[in-house]
Structures are given as structure tokens and as C-alpha cells.
Amino acid sequence: MTSSANDLHEASTLAPRTALLAMDFQHGIADRFTGTGVLERAREAVEAARAAGIPVVWVRVAFRPGYPEIAPTSGFAGIAERAGDNGMTEDSPATALHEALAPRPDEPVVVKRRISAFTGSDLEVLLRGLQAESLVLAGISTSGVVLSTLRQAADLDFRLTVLADACADPDEEVHRVLTQKVFSRQATVTTVGEWTAGISRA
Template structure:
């Protein structure tokens, strides 16, 4: 079994916002351990071309945002870049997605196949957005899944709790970063 650590939406405008410091700290511990053990690491961020041509008017989640975001979520905008603390290395791909799931509109699956990965270890902001959507799609793609509960965060702590305690365990092993490290 080949595992990859996939860190999702730890970009300045999302995971870099105040209130997610403990989530970033936990994800940083997972990242340090993955690097120490030479596990593949993949970063995922959400960003769009200037003018948001990828966002259809019928997409309720993204069309309203695109109408008011200005340049805030454009590909080259500092807001869409991975937080400095994580500083992706040259051998750590940064995948750009276009929707909630890390797979939608990205080349994530091709990158994972290139690494020979069949097991994903996930962390991300937000639990009810990128993490939920990616868990569902990755499970349908037959990946073995681990969700690092403390390396995930949501603006609504109760939503995070329900997802990590009741929903995700149907499709993933849910554990803390420290428990994951101890089990390696």
C-alpha cells in the first residue's frame, strides 16, 4: 500500500485565515512526518482564471462568490497560494481544483497514479467543503482513506464534529495526527 498525504485548501484566503491556527499546526506536524518518511505529499488549492470562466452561472456555490470576489481567487493572486509555513518542495505537486472536491477540475488523480498511490491521508479546510467532497469522491474511486480530524477544520465546530464522528467513519479511518504518526 502506498499512501500520500493530501493537504487541501491550506491557502492564504482559506486555511490561512484566523481561527484555523490549531488546524494548521496539526497539518504541519503531519507534513513534517510525511517528509521525514519520504511519503508523497500533494497540496491542493482552489483558484480560477481571470474572469472566472470555469464558474457556470447555475453553480450556486461558486457563481455568487465569483461575482463578488474580484481578483481574489485568480490563479496568481497571493490569496490562492499555499501558506508560507508549508512551502511546497519541488517534488510536492500543487494541484489546482475548480470545485469543492480536490478531484474536480484538477489533475489530482493523474498525479496520484504517477506516485502509485492507493491510500490517501487527508487534511483540509473546510471539513464540510473540500474534505467532505474529496472523501466522497475518493471513496467512489476506491482509495483507502484516512482523515486526520485535527488537521481538518470548519467554521462550524458542530458540523466538523458530526462529519468526523458520524459521516466519515463510513468511508475512512478517522484519527488524529499524533495517532496516525504513532501508527506509521
């Protein structure tokens, strides 16, 4: 077992029931939210999770060269066309995680192929290996990866928390409705400050 694997399993032993999912904080998406504060709040959540021994799992969306995973009927077809031949590949700068939220070497990065963090990825296998039963969600956009992942995670029987101010959406009203009226049906919705205060007291 490598040292990074040892570190990962040690983290899961410290906090076997909770994992923080930091989703789609990659340049092609996150750069549109510079100055909104969402990257800073997400970084606060990541740092607090690390300090508490809670595993941080990173999620990004990317594809193989030529985009063989994207059918013409996929919602990603138009996005990929606009991005060009290499704009959304796994090695593209646009799909690289934002340097403001760089993962540590021992933190896994999951590559997904659709909007939900679970679709086309090994996320569920990884979370079961970490013994995670509760997930804390942060990501952009609120109406994209956060909504889709929350719905699927709820169906998989995970307990859920959404960090509302570590999520953002191009439409602020959509973000408000989701975080204030929709997500609370399946998750605890809170702020980074409230969540970090709670885990620091635990």
C-alpha cells in the first residue's frame, strides 16, 4: 500500500461516516465565479474538513480525446462543440481544478462524465471504501452538479448536508430557490461558518 493510500485510509478511520465533496471547482467553470466569494468559502470548508480529519473528495468533469462518451443527444454535445477538440479533455487546462482549491496528494480526484458526480465515475465505490454515510456538498453550479448529485446521493441512502455559500449558480434566484426551498427536503442546508463551527466542537 502506498503512503498516499495509507493516508487516505487513516483519514477514513478518523472520520468514517462523513466526506466532503468539492465538485466542479475547475477552471472552465470556476473562473466564471471569481469575485463572488464561493471559492473562498469552499476553501474554508476544505481546510476545516482537513483539520477535523474528514476526507475531502474532489470531483471534476472531463472526457477522453475526441469525446467518445458524448452522444449527439447528450446535453454535453453543444458544450463540447463550443469547447473545441481539446477544451474538455482530461488534460485540458479548463478541466483542471482551480489553484485556489488545489487537492492534496492524498485526496482522491474523481472524473465524472455527466452532471451528477456519480454518473460515469467510481465515486460510490470510493465513498463505500471510506465508509462514508454522510456527505457534505459544495460545488458549482447549484442547479447542475449540486442538484443532480444530491438527488442521486439521496437515492443511495446517504445523509446529506449542503453548504449553501460554498455553492453558486449563474442565476442567483435559482440558487436561492434550491437552497432555501428544494434541497431542505432531502438535506440539511447550512453555511460554511455554521458547519465548521459544528465540526470544531465535535
